[in-house]
Amino acid sequence: MKKSPLALVAAAAVLGLTLSGCGGSATPASTGSAGGGAAAGASKAKTATSAADLGGMDALVAAAKAEGTINVIALPDDWANYGQIKKDFAAKYGIKVNSILPDASSKEEIDAAEKNKGTANAPDVFDLGTAVTMASTKYFAPYKVAQWDKIPAGNKESTGLWVNDYTGIMSVGYNATKFGEITSLDQLTDPKFKGQVAFNGKPAEAGAAFNGFLMVNNANGGTLDNLQPGLDWVKKMKQAGSLNLADVTAGTIDAGTHGVVFDWSYNQVSTIARLKAKGVDWKTFVPKGGEIASYYNQAINVDAPHPAAARLFQEYLYSDAGQNAWIKGGASPILYESMKAAGTIDAASAANLPKVDGTPKTPTSDQSKAANDFLKKNWDAAVA
Amino acid sequence: MSVAPSVTPTHSRDAAPAASRRRGPWLSVAGTVPFFAYTAIFLVLPTLLVVVGAFRSREGVFTLNGITQALSERTIGIFINSLVVSAVTALIGAVAGALIAYALATAPSGSLMRRTFTAFMSVVAQFGGVMLAFAFIATIGINGMVTRLMTQTVGFSLDPAMLSTLFGVGVVYIYFQIPLMVIVFLPALDGLKPQWREATANLGGTGVTYWTRVAGPILLPSFLGSYLLLFANSFSAFATAAALISQQTIIVPMEIESALRNENDLGMDAYAQALALGMIIVVALVMWGYAVLGRRASRWQA
Numbered sequence: 001m002k003k004s005p006l007a008l009v010a011a012a013a014v015l016g017l018t019l020s021g022c023g024g025s026a027t028p029a030s031t032g033s034a035g036g037g038a039a040a041g042a043s044k045a046k047t048a049t050s051a052a053d054l055g056g057m058d059a060l061v062a063a064a065k066a067e068g069t070i071n072v073i074a075l076p077d078d079w080a081n082y083g084q085i086k087k088d089f090a091a092k093y094g095i096k097v098n099s100i101l102p103d104a105s106s107k108e109e110i111d112a113a114e115k116n117k118g119t120a121n122a123p124d125v126f127d128l129g130t131a132v133t134m135a136s137t138k139y140f141a142p143y144k145v146a147q148w149d150k151i152p153a154g155n156k157e158s159t160g161l162w163v164n165d166y167t168g169i170m171s172v173g174y175n176a177t178k179f180g181e182i183t184s185l186d187q188l189t190d191p192k193f194k195g196q197v198a199f200n201g202k203p204a205e206a207g208a209a210f211n212g213f214l215m216v217n218n219a220n221g222g223t224l225d226n227l228q229p230g231l232d233w234v235k236k237m238k239q240a241g242s243l244n245l246a247d248v249t250a251g252t253i254d255a256g257t258h259g260v261v262f263d264w265s266y267n268q269v270s271t272i273a274r275l276k277a278k279g280v281d282w283k284t285f286v287p288k289g290g291e292i293a294s295y296y297n298q299a300i301n302v303d304a305p306h307p308a309a310a311r312l313f314q315e316y317l318y319s320d321a322g323q324n325a326w327i328k329g330g331a332s333p334i335l336y337e338s339m340k341a342a343g344t345i346d347a348a349s350a351a352n353l354p355k356v357d358g359t360p361k362t363p364t365s366d367q368s369k370a371a372n373d374f375l376k377k378n379w380d381a382a383v384a
Numbered sequence: 385m386s387v388a389p390s391v392t393p394t395h396s397r398d399a400a401p402a403a404s405r406r407r408g409p410w411l412s413v414a415g416t417v418p419f420f421a422y423t424a425i426f427l428v429l430p431t432l433l434v435v436v437g438a439f440r441s442r443e444g445v446f447t448l449n450g451i452t453q454a455l456s457e458r459t460i461g462i463f464i465n466s467l468v469v470s471a472v473t474a475l476i477g478a479v480a481g482a483l484i485a486y487a488l489a490t491a492p493s494g495s496l497m498r499r500t501f502t503a504f505m506s507v508v509a510q511f512g513g514v515m516l517a518f519a520f521i522a523t524i525g526i527n528g529m530v531t532r533l534m535t536q537t538v539g540f541s542l543d544p545a546m547l548s549t550l551f552g553v554g555v556v557y558i559y560f561q562i563p564l565m566v567i568v569f570l571p572a573l574d575g576l577k578p579q580w581r582e583a584t585a586n587l588g589g590t591g592v593t594y595w596t597r598v599a600g601p602i603l604l605p606s607f608l609g610s611y612l613l614l615f616a617n618s619f620s621a622f623a624t625a626a627a628l629i630s631q632q633t634i635i636v637p638m639e640i641e642s643a644l645r646n647e648n649d650l651g652m653d654a655y656a657q658a659l660a661l662g663m664i665i666v667v668a669l670v671m672w673g674y675a676v677l678g679r680r681a682s683r684w685q686a
Contacts, residue, residue: 105645105647106647107644107645107646107647107650108644108645131648131649132650135650136650194526194544194545195545196526198631199631201630201631202630203631204642204646204648205646205647205648206645206647207647207648210648241543241545243545243631244526244545244548245629245630245631245632246521246525246548246627246628246630247626247627247628247629247630248630251518252521256527257521257525257526257527368648369648369649372649376649377458379632380458380633383631383632384632
């Protein structure tokens with residue numbers, strides 16, 4: 001972890017220069033006034049829907065630097081490489097990244113914005129699951145990043161209220177040193193997996209666990225509208241004694257309490273790196289038929305205490321440096337295809353992306369709602 | 385927060401002339417201000433917010449959805465789980481703790497042995513939360529020390545999955561219930577005067593008579609009071625159980641957390657508050673019982 005970020009910072013710095021060069025030349029007239037008053041910049045930043053509104057990228061950077069801080073929420077260091085992203089952003093712009101409640105859920109992000117509204121402690125930016133995003137648009141400020149046009153129309157709200165950021169693929173991570181190769185979910189009923197297998201949370205409550213359930217359901221012949229096969233499989237696992245209901249953390253995985261974990265591919269990557277240092281081979285596979293993907297979404301808090309820094313953070317995430325950092329963490333960012341065409345993907349990092357055979361499925365919001373109701377009703381009894 | 389500085393000066397200005405005439409009453413009232421301010425902010429206000437919140441939807445309109453959901457069969461089952469695990473662990477803790485406390489009470493009150501033991505009990509009684517859960521996972525969990533030792537030596541072990549069941553949670557709770565009972569019950573035992581026992585003997589009573597007719601009735605209120613304290617203690621516990629079981633909801637605090645966090649269904653705030661309201665009612669009943677018993681017990685401690 002120590003070595004590679006340096007190279008990336010260098011790459012980011014170069015990229016930043018070229019980007020700001022573009023911004024400057026596009027609107028040369030207004031860049032001069034940007035350094036003027038930080039207060040004026042801040043009030044303007046609050047309503048800016050693009051960097052151009054503020055007088056270009058240089059002006060945005062200057063306004064963000066004047067604010068000096070950004071509050072990010074629910075971004076754990078070991079989730080989708082956010083540890084590096086936060087560090088790189090802080091180093092590049094000299095802006096303090098204040099990471100609030102890293103383990104909060106998407107809903108708690110919105111609750112934090114509501115409860116801290118008008119204070120300097122409110123989150124500036126959100127990273128939200130789809131259900132919460134769709135229900136919370138009144139909390140968002142519209143903003144279009146420089147790369148806006150390259151983001152497919154289906155992956156963004158047309159005024160820029162929210163934009164898809166990255167997705168992973170649901171996968172099974174396991175301790176290959178202890179258990180050898182695993183290729184199918186059926187193997188997990190073997191007695192050697194007693195008390196080892198876990199979802200990352202409760203499916204009727206947490207997004208990662210919910211999608212983990214959809215993965216086992218689809219891999220066992222279910223569909224996004226028929227969840228019984230998944231539930232039957234969970235019951236079978238429970239009877240075989242394989243399920244471990246304790247909370248999954250880096251600590252429990254390292255201690256050998258959880259040997260098989262269903263989670264997003266981008267969360268498995270940090271486990272792989274961590275366990276490699278201990279001589280343990282943590283491998284992943286995507287069960288056949290159970291390919292599930294789900295985009296998370298970026299949005300800016302409409303009452304952001306640091307509106308310019310919030311917007312600059314978005315620009316950074318959708319720059320090649322930000323996108324490559326996600327790729328390095330095993331997440332597929334929204335600009336993946338366009339970067340592939342432009343040849344700007346960091347090849348070494350791309351090796352972290354999971355290999356997927358089938359076409360990943362994503363539930364519609366109606367399907368999500370029905371599935372959640374189904375799980376709320378049946379899950380507790382199935383694992384009791 | 386911003387209100388405080390603007391209020392204080394006005395107060396002191398009004399209070400100044402009065403204080404010169406009758407300093408006593410003012411000072412004694414002023415002494416209680418921190419207490420009442422503290423209770424108002426950390427007890428009354430949150431309670432009111434919970435009561436109001438139980439009838440408010442996320443959009444701020446009146447709703448009975450939360451209450452209706454809280455009265456569903458599934459939720460009542462969770463409440464019963466919570467009540468059972470609290471009642472049973474409190475009972476086991478109270479009985480075992482009382483016996484240990486009695487053993488301690490027979491030692492001279494200044495002895496090193498007794499001081500060491502009570503100090504240890506005070507520490508263990510506060511050992512809870514995620515650390516306690518992890519201590520058990522590391523000992524008798526799937527890859528725990530004792531589990532592995534037993535498998536290697538005697539060829540079998542306790543079922544590690546036990547820790548993630550209601551029973552397992554109960555076992556872990558007893559770990560802090562017993563020492564807590566020892567701490568709260570020891571003073572009552574110390575209050576038993578040796579003269580009472582002598583008087584019983586002088587009047588021809590046996591050991592059984594003493595315990596059933598004298599010590600028993602005197603200790604009963606404080607035993608029951610301690611029991612209620614233990615009950616409330618485990619009824620409100622959350623972190624330990626949450627660390628042991630994250631993928632199933634078995635007790636009320638976990639259901640509240642689940643409703644507040646839920647990423648898949650945002651409309652559960654009122655339900656969470658309704659659950660909290662239910663817990664407040666239970667704890668209020670318990671505390672009322674505790675107060676009644678406390679009054680009875682204090683008769684013998686004068």
